[in-house]
Amino acid sequence: MFATRPEARPASVEVFVEDRPVMVPEGASAAAAVLLAGIPAIRETPVSGAPRLPYCMMGVCFDCLAEIDGVANRQACMVMVTPGMRIAPQRGARQARPGLAGKGA
Amino acid sequence: MRRFDLAVIGAGPAGMAAAVEAAHLGLSVLVVDEQPAPGGQVFRAVEAAGGDPALTEEFPEAGGALVRAFRAAEDIAYWPRATLWHVDLAGGVLSVLRDGVSEEVAATRLLLATGAQERPVPVPGWTLPGVMGAGAAQILLKTAGAVPRGPVVIAGQGPLAWLLAVQLLRAGAGPMTLLETGGKGALWDALRAGGLWTGRRLLRKGLSLVREARRHGLRVVRRVRNLQAGGEGRVRRVRWDGGEIACDTLLLHEGVIPSTHIGRALGLEHRWDEAQRCWRPVLDEWGASSHGFVAVAGDGGGIGGWEAAVATGHLAAIDAARRMDRLPAAECARRARPYQTRLASALALRPFLDRLYAPAPEMLVPPDDATIICRCEEVTAGQVRLAARLGATGPNQVKAYLRAGMGPCQGRMCGGTVAAVIAEERGIPIAEAGALRPRAPFKPLTVGELAALPPGDVA
Numbered sequence: 001m002f003a004t005r006p007e008a009r010p011a012s013v014e015v016f017v018e019d020r021p022v023m024v025p026e027g028a029s030a031a032a033a034v035l036l037a038g039i040p041a042i043r044e045t046p047v048s049g050a051p052r053l054p055y056c057m058m059g060v061c062f063d064c065l066a067e068i069d070g071v072a073n074r075q076a077c078m079v080m081v082t083p084g085m086r087i088a089p090q091r092g093a094r095q096a097r098p099g100l101a102g103k104g105a
Numbered sequence: 106m107r108r109f110d111l112a113v114i115g116a117g118p119a120g121m122a123a124a125v126e127a128a129h130l131g132l133s134v135l136v137v138d139e140q141p142a143p144g145g146q147v148f149r150a151v152e153a154a155g156g157d158p159a160l161t162e163e164f165p166e167a168g169g170a171l172v173r174a175f176r177a178a179e180d181i182a183y184w185p186r187a188t189l190w191h192v193d194l195a196g197g198v199l200s201v202l203r204d205g206v207s208e209e210v211a212a213t214r215l216l217l218a219t220g221a222q223e224r225p226v227p228v229p230g231w232t233l234p235g236v237m238g239a240g241a242a243q244i245l246l247k248t249a250g251a252v253p254r255g256p257v258v259i260a261g262q263g264p265l266a267w268l269l270a271v272q273l274l275r276a277g278a279g280p281m282t283l284l285e286t287g288g289k290g291a292l293w294d295a296l297r298a299g300g301l302w303t304g305r306r307l308l309r310k311g312l313s314l315v316r317e318a319r320r321h322g323l324r325v326v327r328r329v330r331n332l333q334a335g336g337e338g339r340v341r342r343v344r345w346d347g348g349e350i351a352c353d354t355l356l357l358h359e360g361v362i363p364s365t366h367i368g369r370a371l372g373l374e375h376r377w378d379e380a381q382r383c384w385r386p387v388l389d390e391w392g393a394s395s396h397g398f399v400a401v402a403g404d405g406g407g408i409g410g411w412e413a414a415v416a417t418g419h420l421a422a423i424d425a426a427r428r429m430d431r432l433p434a435a436e437c438a439r440r441a442r443p444y445q446t447r448l449a450s451a452l453a454l455r456p457f458l459d460r461l462y463a464p465a466p467e468m469l470v471p472p473d474d475a476t477i478i479c480r481c482e483e484v485t486a487g488q489v490r491l492a493a494r495l496g497a498t499g500p501n502q503v504k505a506y507l508r509a510g511m512g513p514c515q516g517r518m519c520g521g522t523v524a525a526v527i528a529e530e531r532g533i534p535i536a537e538a539g540a541l542r543p544r545a546p547f548k549p550l551t552v553g554e555l556a557a558l559p560p561g562d563v564a
């Protein structure tokens with residue numbers, strides 16, 4: 001679980017992670033909002049249903065795939081928060097494949 | 106279609122330096138970067154985070170100066186939040202996704218300044234929530250001022266592990282333990298590799314970090330072997346040979362490797378670098394690759410750190426101007442000299458660091474068959490070994506057999522480990538096992554983004 005440090009970076013943007021409001025600093029990514037919200041997982045793997053949270057925060061691992069403002073398979077660590085953004089976990093079956101991301105979304 | 110003399114991919118130290126140099130030499134320049142602000146990973150969000158007391162010295166000073174010079178340069182078209190997803194090498198046409206819309210631009214020369222990624226650390230339990238790359242925690246600090254709560258373990262080695270420990274401790278995180286995974290005798294090996302005298306400034310920087318970490322009460326355990334993360338649904342403890350500790354966050358770091366994804370997809374010639382244990386593109390002294398249209402600068406061409414990256418960015422831009430007849434050869438040589446000198450001094454300590462921080466064998470080839478190698482498709486080391494025994498000769502065959510490398514990350518996380526496991530199983534060098542050859546799109550596109558493209562664009 002992560003926490004902000006208001007003395008260094010005020011948390012001024014309200015977003016919704018699994019429908020719960022979270023205040024995060026401007027410039028944070030949707031993946032950061034997920035970690036600050038403290039939810040146990042942002043996705044389940046398609047193979048075994050194992051829980052995952054963001055691992056690399058720099059667009060490499062794709063373990064942050066989430067549904068953001070209704071669009072599935074977004075790399076949450078590459079999307080900056082905007083006021084009112086809604087971030088929701090996505091379940092295994094809708095996992096992206098190269099070239100076919102968003103299938104079934 | 107818009108046309109640029111030089112298209113630079115990445116706005117880190119190399120990309121920014123190349124863009125500034127090229128614009129100064131009269132080239133029209135496009136910079137495409139996935140982040141919302143310039144800086145790359147090393148100086149990520151420096152404009153917003155420069156005042157954070159946890160991130161002092163080099164970050165705001167050197168990073169701030171580079172970004173200011175980049176922002177101040179005229180005639181640079183800067184596209185933040187933009188992703189290069191396809192390159193037509195023959196036509197010199199790039200497909201770039203911006204705000205959900207794909208756009209094509211033409212370029213006379215392409216410079217890949219895509220930087221580095223953390224070396225994946227496939228230890229048992231590394232897929233558990235709460236386990237992250239150390240670099241990931243640093244990005245959270247830079248972009249959100251955020252720190253982990255509860256007991257933190259940093260496991261691994263290298264300058265970034267110490268730097269992150271100090272930054273997180275300054276920011277109030279902890280209690281914190283650093284499990285150093287370096288091998289026995291590494292220091293002696295490293296000393297013999299030399300470079301100490303020329304690299305003394307970097308070495309001093311490292312020693313002062315170690316001192317500050319200790320002042321903050323960092324607990325350090327040395328020579329940690331056979332690391333494992335444990336817990337149900339989240340990491341709760343870390344075990345190693347002879348020890349165990351409870352934690353809520355585990356941050357792994359075994360150094361960084363070049364991001365070669367795009368270069369490999371483009372078919373650029375790459376070679377296996379045994380000292381840095383990674384693939385790197387084959388480049389000449391100016392950063393020119395095996396393809397006449399493409400150059401590479403910065404850590405994406407081989408790990409050298411940000412100062413080397415700045416120098417290679419300048420050199421690649423100077424070379425681009427010369428190739429376009431904007432700079433006479435003599436002037437080119439004169440202009441390049443200070444950057445060649447800086448490059449040499451920035452790289453002086455590398456042989457030392459490469460040896461000192463060589464990953465332990467179990468970090469490169471997981472000994473336990475049950476360890477997951479491919480996070481996307483949950484393929485284990487045992488499955489890859491079996492595939493190798495059944496005849497798979499490299500990661501490209503394993504991809505077909507097991508789907509490792511076929512998930513959304515396209516092998517960015519597993520490619521190197523799969524090759525290392527096959528090489529060991531078959532008793533061949535890693536170079537022979539080969540590198541994954543990814544394909545465009547370099548990043549998955551959504552159906553909506555594909556639909557927005559003109560028909561003939563979708564292969």
Ligand code: FES
Pocket residue numbers: 031054055056057058059060061062063064065075076077078
């Ligand atoms: S956390 Fe790795 S891609 Fe987003």
